[in-house]
Amino acid sequence: MTEQDVERGPEPTEPVPAPYGAxxxxxTVPFAGAPIxxxxxxxxxxxxxxxxxxxxxxxxxxxxxLYTAGAQSRADVARETxxxxxxxxxxxxxxxxxxxxxxxxxxxxxxxxxxxILIDVDRAAFHIIGVDLSEHQRFLGAVIDLDGDIVxxxxxxxxxxxxxxxxxxxxELVRTLLGSTTTPVLGIGVGSPGVVDPLGxxxxxxxxxxxxxxxxxxxxxxxxxxxxxxxxxxxxVLAEHGASQLDDLxxxxxxxxxxxxxxxxxxxVIGSGFAAxxxxxxxxxxxxxxxxxxxxxxxxxxxxxxxxLTARLDAIDPDSPDAASARDEILHEAGRRLGIVLAPVxxxxxxxEVVLSGPAELLDGALHEATVDTLRNRTMAEHSRDLRLxxxxxxxxxxxxxxxxxxxxxxxxxx
Amino acid sequence: MTEQDVERGPEPTEPVPAPYGAxxxxxTVPFAGAPIxxxxxxxxxxxxxxxxxxxxxxxxxxxxxLYTAGAQSRADVARETxxxxxxxxxxxxxxxxxxxxxxxxxxxxxxxxxxxILIDVDRAAFHIIGVDLSEHQRFLGAVIDLDGDIVxxxxxxxxxxxxxxxxxxxxELVRTLLGSTTTPVLGIGVGSPGVVDPLGxxxxxxxxxxxxxxxxxxxxxxxxxxxxxxxxxxxxVLAEHGASQLDDLxxxxxxxxxxxxxxxxxxxVIGSGFAAxxxxxxxxxxxxxxxxxxxxxxxxxxxxxxxxLTARLDAIDPDSPDAASARDEILHEAGRRLGIVLAPVxxxxxxxEVVLSGPAELLDGALHEATVDTLRNRTMAEHSRDLRLxxxxxxxxxxxxxxxxxxxxxxxxxx
DNA sequence: TCATGTTTGTTAGTAAAGCTTACGAACAAA
DNA sequence: TTTGTTCGTAAGCTTTACTAACAAACATGA
Numbered sequence: 001m002t003e004q005d006v007e008r009g010p011e012p013t014e015p016v017p018a019p020y021g022a023x024x025x026x027x028t029v030p031f032a033g034a035p036i037x038x039x040x041x042x043x044x045x046x047x048x049x050x051x052x053x054x055x056x057x058x059x060x061x062x063x064x065x066l067y068t069a070g071a072q073s074r075a076d077v078a079r080e081t082x083x084x085x086x087x088x089x090x091x092x093x094x095x096x097x098x099x100x101x102x103x104x105x106x107x108x109x110x111x112x113x114x115x116x117i118l119i120d121v122d123r124a125a126f127h128i129i130g131v132d133l134s135e136h137q138r139f140l141g142a143v144i145d146l147d148g149d150i151v152x153x154x155x156x157x158x159x160x161x162x163x164x165x166x167x168x169x170x171x172e173l174v175r176t177l178l179g180s181t182t183t184p185v186l187g188i189g190v191g192s193p194g195v196v197d198p199l200g201x202x203x204x205x206x207x208x209x210x211x212x213x214x215x216x217x218x219x220x221x222x223x224x225x226x227x228x229x230x231x232x233x234x235x236x237v238l239a240e241h242g243a244s245q246l247d248d249l250x251x252x253x254x255x256x257x258x259x260x261x262x263x264x265x266x267x268x269v270i271g272s273g274f275a276a277x278x279x280x281x282x283x284x285x286x287x288x289x290x291x292x293x294x295x296x297x298x299x300x301x302x303x304x305x306x307x308x309l310t311a312r313l314d315a316i317d318p319d320s321p322d323a324a325s326a327r328d329e330i331l332h333e334a335g336r337r338l339g340i341v342l343a344p345v346x347x348x349x350x351x352x353e354v355v356l357s358g359p360a361e362l363l364d365g366a367l368h369e370a371t372v373d374t375l376r377n378r379t380m381a382e383h384s385r386d387l388r389l390x391x392x393x394x395x396x397x398x399x400x401x402x403x404x405x406x407x408x409x410x411x412x413x414x415x
Numbered sequence: 416m417t418e419q420d421v422e423r424g425p426e427p428t429e430p431v432p433a434p435y436g437a438x439x440x441x442x443t444v445p446f447a448g449a450p451i452x453x454x455x456x457x458x459x460x461x462x463x464x465x466x467x468x469x470x471x472x473x474x475x476x477x478x479x480x481l482y483t484a485g486a487q488s489r490a491d492v493a494r495e496t497x498x499x500x501x502x503x504x505x506x507x508x509x510x511x512x513x514x515x516x517x518x519x520x521x522x523x524x525x526x527x528x529x530x531x532i533l534i535d536v537d538r539a540a541f542h543i544i545g546v547d548l549s550e551h552q553r554f555l556g557a558v559i560d561l562d563g564d565i566v567x568x569x570x571x572x573x574x575x576x577x578x579x580x581x582x583x584x585x586x587e588l589v590r591t592l593l594g595s596t597t598t599p600v601l602g603i604g605v606g607s608p609g610v611v612d613p614l615g616x617x618x619x620x621x622x623x624x625x626x627x628x629x630x631x632x633x634x635x636x637x638x639x640x641x642x643x644x645x646x647x648x649x650x651x652v653l654a655e656h657g658a659s660q661l662d663d664l665x666x667x668x669x670x671x672x673x674x675x676x677x678x679x680x681x682x683x684v685i686g687s688g689f690a691a692x693x694x695x696x697x698x699x700x701x702x703x704x705x706x707x708x709x710x711x712x713x714x715x716x717x718x719x720x721x722x723x724l725t726a727r728l729d730a731i732d733p734d735s736p737d738a739a740s741a742r743d744e745i746l747h748e749a750g751r752r753l754g755i756v757l758a759p760v761x762x763x764x765x766x767x768e769v770v771l772s773g774p775a776e777l778l779d780g781a782l783h784e785a786t787v788d789t790l791r792n793r794t795m796a797e798h799s800r801d802l803r804l805x806x807x808x809x810x811x812x813x814x815x816x817x818x819x820x821x822x823x824x825x826x827x828x829x830x
Numbered sequence: 831t832c833a834t835g836t837t838t839g840t841t842a843g844t845a846a847a848g849c850t851t852a853c854g855a856a857c858a859a860a
Numbered sequence: 861t862t863t864g865t866t867c868g869t870a871a872g873c874t875t876t877a878c879t880a881a882c883a884a885a886c887a888t889g890a
Contacts, residue, residue, distance in 0.1 A: 009538065045476040045828055049469040051847050051876060058848085061460040075867060081462045087848050089868060113866025114856040140768055204797075250685045250763075256459050260763055264679055271765025272663045273801070282762040283793040285701035286755065294795065342757045345763045347697040348665075348675055350686025378698035381707065382619075386688070466875050473877090502877050504839060528837020529885045579842055639840060 011225025043080045055091075058083060062091050063100065063276055066121045067146075067414045073116030092119060099125055100412070121414075123147055125186055126372065129177050129225075130403035133192045134232035136207065136256045141173045142397070143181045144404040148242070150397060152180050168216070171222055171242030178223065185304040187226035187411050188219055188319050189403030192234035193257070200229035207256070230405045232276050234268060237261030239394050239402035240355050242415050243367070250351050251392070252279075252338065254358035258301050266351060279345075284337045304335035328366045335367035339374025346387065347379045357392040364391050428441045436544050446570065470506075473498060475828030477506050480830045481536045482561075486613065489532030507534060514540050515827070527563050536563055536829075541601040544640075545818035546585065548607045549647035551671045556588045557812070558596045559819040563657070565812060567595050572807055577624030585630070586637055593638065602641035603634055604818030606650035608672070615644035622671070643821045647684060647814050648692050652676030654809050654817035655770050657830050665766050666807070667694075667753065669773035673716045679764060694760075695720070699752045718752035724777055743781045750782035754789025761802065762794045772807040779806050 028248050058081075062196040065077050074092055095101035104118040108273045123146045132140040143151040154176045156169045162331050174188060192215065194205025200216020202208075219227040237251040247266040253259050262269040263272075269276045280301040289298025290308075302308055309330070316326045342354060345386035356367070358369075372389045379387075392398055409415040436461040454690065473496075481487070493503040505597035510516035511534075519533040538561045544623050547555040553573050558566040569591045571584045589603060609620025615631020617623075634642040653676070661682040668674050677684040684691045695716040696709045704713025705723075717723055724745070731741045757769060769779050771786075787804045794802075807813055824830040 035568055044477050045472055048476060048496055048877095050878090051466060051469065051845090054464040054466065054469050055466045055847065057460055061463060064460050074865075084849065085868070086850085086870090090848085096771050111866075112858045112864075114854095114868075116867065246687075256786045262763065264684055265682060267680060267682070267766060272661075272767035273765050275765040275795075277796060278765065279759060279762045281795040282759050286699075287701050296792070343695060343760045344759045347694045348677065348692060348760045349684060350688050350690040352687035352692065360610070380690075380693060380696040404556060463848095465849085465878090471877065490840070499878065500839065501841090501879085505877085526837075527835075527887045531838060531881090665840095757845075 009119075021064050031203075037203065055415075058087070059091050059094065062088065063095065063121060066101065066119065070113050071118045073107065073118060073121035075116060077119075081214050091254050121146065125184065127151060127181045127183045128186050128407045129174055129188040130400035130406040131173060131188065131231065131260055132399035132403065132409075133170065133189040133190065133208065134255060134399055136255075139169055139173050140400060141177045142400045144176050144400065146186075148239075148409070150400050152177070154356070166208045166210070167213065167215070167218060170201070171219070174219065174223060181408075185225055187228065187236070187407040188223065189405075189407040190215060190219070190227070190229040191232035191354055191399040191403050192229060193232050193259075195273070195275045195278070196229055196231045196234075198270065200227065202229070203274065204399065226407070226411055228403070228410050230406060231259070231261070231277065233259035233261040234270075235261070235402035235406055236357055236392075236394075236398045237263055237355075237402070238268065238405040239398050240392055242401075242405045243393060244355075248349065248351055248352050249355065250342070250349070250355050251355040251357055252342070252347065253398075254304055254356065254363060254408070255306055262349075273350065279341060282341055298338065303334050306359060306362065309334060331366040332361065332370040335370025336374045338367070339371040339378065341376055342371070343378035346375060351389065352386060354387070354389045355392050357394070357398050360391060360395075438803065442637050451794045459693075473502070473668075474506055474509065477830050478510065478536060478827055479505065481516065481534065482827075486533045486535035488522065488533060492530060494667065536561065537634075542566060542596045542598040543601050543819040543822045544589055544603040545815035545822075546603065546605040547647065547814035547818065548585065548605065548620075549668075549814055550655060550669060554584055554588050555815060556562065556592045557815045558592050561601075561814065561823070563816050563819055564652075565815065567592070569595070573813055578719075581623045581625070582628065582630070582633060586634070589634065589638060594617070600640055602822040603638065604650070604822040605630060605634070605642070605644040606647035606814040607644060608647050608674075610688070610690045610693070611646045613685065615642065617644070618689065641822065641826055643818070643825050645821060646674070646676070646692065648676040648703075648758055649685075649795065650672035650676070650817035650821055651772055651809075651813045652678055652770075652817070653683065653820040653824070653830070654813050655772075655807055657816075657820045658808060659768065659770075661768050663764065663766055665757070665760065665764070666696050666770040666772055667757070668813075669771065669778060670721055673719050677764075694756060697756055699755050715752065715756050719751050721774060721777065724749060746777065746781040747785040750785025753782070754786040754793065758790055758793035761790060767801060767803065769802070769804045770807050771804065772809070772813050775806060777809075 061081050062077055066072070069080065074088045075085055076091070078088040081088070085102050090192055092101060096103070100122060101119055101166055104120055107116045107118050126146055128146070130142045130144050137273065138155050141154045145151055154173055156173045158166065158169065161169055170190070178185060192202050192205060194210065195203040197364040200214070202210045202215050204211055205213075216227045218303045227287070229411075233251060233253040236253050237249060239295040240251050241249055241263050249263040250263045250279045253261065258280040260279050261279055271277070281292065281296065281299045283296055284300050284303060285298060285300050287298070288304040291297050292299040292302045312330050316323050320326065345351070346354065356368065368389065368391070374389060375389065380402055394401055405415050451689060477492055477513065481491050484495065485699055489503045489507055490500055492507070493500040496503070507516060511518070516534055517537040517540075519535055522531045522533050541561055543559045545557050545559050547629070551573070553820065554571050557568045560566055566732040569588055571588045573581065573584065576584055585605070593600060607617050607620055608622055609625065610618040612618055615629070617625045617630050619626055620628075631642045631644045634644075636694065642693050648666060648668040651668050655666050656678050657665055662678070664678040666676045673695040676696050686692070696707065696711065696714045697712050698711055699715055699718060700713060702713070703715040706712050707714040707717045727745050728742055731738050731745075735741070760766070761769065768815060783804065783806070790802060809816055820830050
């Protein structure tokens with residue numbers, strides 16, 4: 001592999017690994033009389049496994065170890081992974097040759113024995129382009145480093161652009177971002193509203209007027225870089241997962257619409273029609289509710305979407321003596337509705353953690369409290385006792401950083 | 416491996432692979448510039464992969480191919496798996512030596528070329544013991560062959576037995592079943608009510624008065640055979656999954672209580688507290704409802720559990736002119752309530768198939784219809800358009816057969 | 831009838847991957 | 861200075877699946 005390959009990624013003619021696709025798992029299965037892993041669980045084996053597959057798995061394991069634990073010696077990595085020092089040296093030599101790992105010199109702290117040479121992922125070697133198309137008025141983008149920190153930002157005003165015009169805006173945004181860094185770019189990650197399939201085709205995004213837009217292919221053609229596209233909420237939950245390390249996680253993203261991203265057993269949930277997490281138009285409760293744009297009454301979005309909420313809050317007379325309690329009442333009701341919809345999901349999946357993403361001034365207060373109370377009151381106490389509902393720690397940048405995680409994960413097997 | 420090992424499984428001192436545990440996935444991850452699988456999706460690599468792990472995966476792949484496609488030649492298996500004829504011959508030789516595969520002689524149908532020697536899983540080589548503890552009055556058991564057909568049955572009257580006494584009944588039942596077959600037994604699968612952890616410890620099963628009962632260990636000690644224990648609904652969905660081949664599936668099991676089993680992306684969902692599928696005590700709707708044993712009002716179980724339903728139906732005056740419509744009304748309301756709880760789950764997971772298991776005379780009619788209607792009316796039409804809600808094809812034996820699938824999957828990697 | 835082509839399964843040898851064993855280098859502690 | 865420890869590497873082995881080649885056994889067509 002030439003250095004050019006590393007920097008620019010695969011040629012556009014080569015298939016780029018599709019994000020959010022079905023896992024191609026190489027599963028070790030115990031067999032009669034000779035279980036290999038104590039906690040292994042057998043599934044239908046999916047395809048053959050060749051030695052080089054094992055190699056690239058172990059390669060990613062080394063990278064992951066360095067990425068999360070930071071600079072350490074080859075011997076440290078060997079101990080942590082269970083592979084031998086010899087194998088680690090071999091893998092690390094490859095990684096160094098590819099420019100992904102660098103030697104940092106000898107370890108300071110003096111211990112008996114030969115001093116260790118510290119190695120680490122070369123965190124300055126690559127940047128990632130993250131794009132967030134979920135806002136209504138503008139498209140956001142950022143250059144993100146391998147640690148997930150944002151290096152620089154850019155945005156374009158959407159100005160109601162739809163269809164092909166909106167695609168041009170995305171391309172323009174990415175071009176600006178690419179121009180703002182001289183560091184090689186590992187890939188481009190995009191969080192889009194709507195239903196996105198594993199090949200990065202936006203099947204349907206009414207807000208942007210997209211139907212079957214092959215965004216992944218378009219961007220890959222344009223920039224000759226690896227491109228990963230997925231639904232914005234599904235991308236957002238990746239950022240949260242990267243931070244929380246929890247393997248069962250539901251993130252509810254409240255903005256112009258309401259969507260969710262799910263990780264179960266450490267894996268993103270895609271859904272049979274690639275529409276997992278689309279809970280905005282699930283009807284809440286058995287007492288009707290305001291009419292929704294979709295035609296039904298009492299959808300989650302009519303209770304919870306930010307435009308609806310702010311409209312209702314703005315209708316309060318600010319000079320009224322009970323303006324504060326009226327505000328609380330509105331937020332409380334919204335939270336209660338969210339809890340009603342989430343209760344069956346939390347119960348069925350036995351979730352331990354639910355994360356809210358959206359404007360904190362709306363969500364982090366009466367709404368949050370009402371959701372927790374409702375959830376606890378409507379599910380089994382003993383199972384939801386340790387249920388946590390919290391605001392995301394990622395604030396505004398959750399989709400951008402999730403997009404970076406998606407690229408990291410897709411290109412390096414690291415998150 | 417001696418033949419004894421194959422017949423009797425691992426010694427009890429050896430750890431038996433835990434059923435329903437976290438998947439130990441050997442994942443091939445694409446890396447920068449060199450994607451290996453077009454549709455691969457990277458996850459956090461879990462552990463090292465050695466050549467022998469690849470071997471056992473491929474071994475299971477061969478077994479799986481033979482198991483599902485039936486008798487065929489080594490060359491056929493090679494074509495189907497993508498492995499070479501040489502490798503298949505090598506793997507098959509192992510499997511034949513272990514007694515799992517047999518040669519059936521030359522293929523009848525004459526084609527040009529050297530006639531093929533048919534091989535197949537030796538479906539008469541092993542039996543499986545399946546146990547169903549989910550009924551209230553009795554424990555059911557069966558001897559099941561490798562095709563999932565029931566060879567013989569046994570049952571014990573529970574007579575209200577709880578705690579240690581109930582464990583003795585299970586042991587007695589299994590002993591009876593083992594005595595009724597002379598074929599080597601691959602393993603024992605148990606579907607228990609309540610919360611069961613991946614090590615086969617029944618954390619809590621109020622009906623049987625079990626708390627932290629190490630059922631897997633007890634049975635493994637007693638019979639020196641591989642034992643797999645899981646929640647009854649989670650076991651039931653395995654039977655359905657084995658039959659349907661669908662990778663996203665929710666099964667609702669309605670009996671003395673109401674529980675669910677979930678398979679997402681081809682994997683059983685366990686839940687962070689091992690309580691996935693426990694939807695019986697999720698509150699339905701926003702209009703209260705009858706008081707439940709758990710203290711809340713309007714839990715799913717009070718609308719749907721068989722004892723509650725029959726009690727309500729029995730209260731109808733059979734001589735009344737509108738007895739039939741009263742009955743329909745009750746079943747319709749139950750179905751509606753089920754739909755209300757399922758809608759958020761179906762929406763969030765974008766499920767394509769939901770299966771009902773329980774007494775067909777109650778479920779398969781007005782109740783079923785009302786559930787479908789409610790689901791469609793409360794979720795997004797375009798996503799639930801191809802949603803199917805159907806009765807299980809497995810009837811009464813769903814837990815027994817699911818238990819067999821669990822053993823097959825755990826011991827051979829076949830389902 | 832007999833040569834030709836096809837398919838099967840096996841043998842022989844090769845490449846890749848990670849292992850074990852062994853060793854030199856470099857240091858701390860006694 | 862000696863001893864023990866730790867690190868990284870070299871050499872050789874084992875496992876695995878691959879490619880190449882071939883004999884056996886059959887169908888087909890001249």
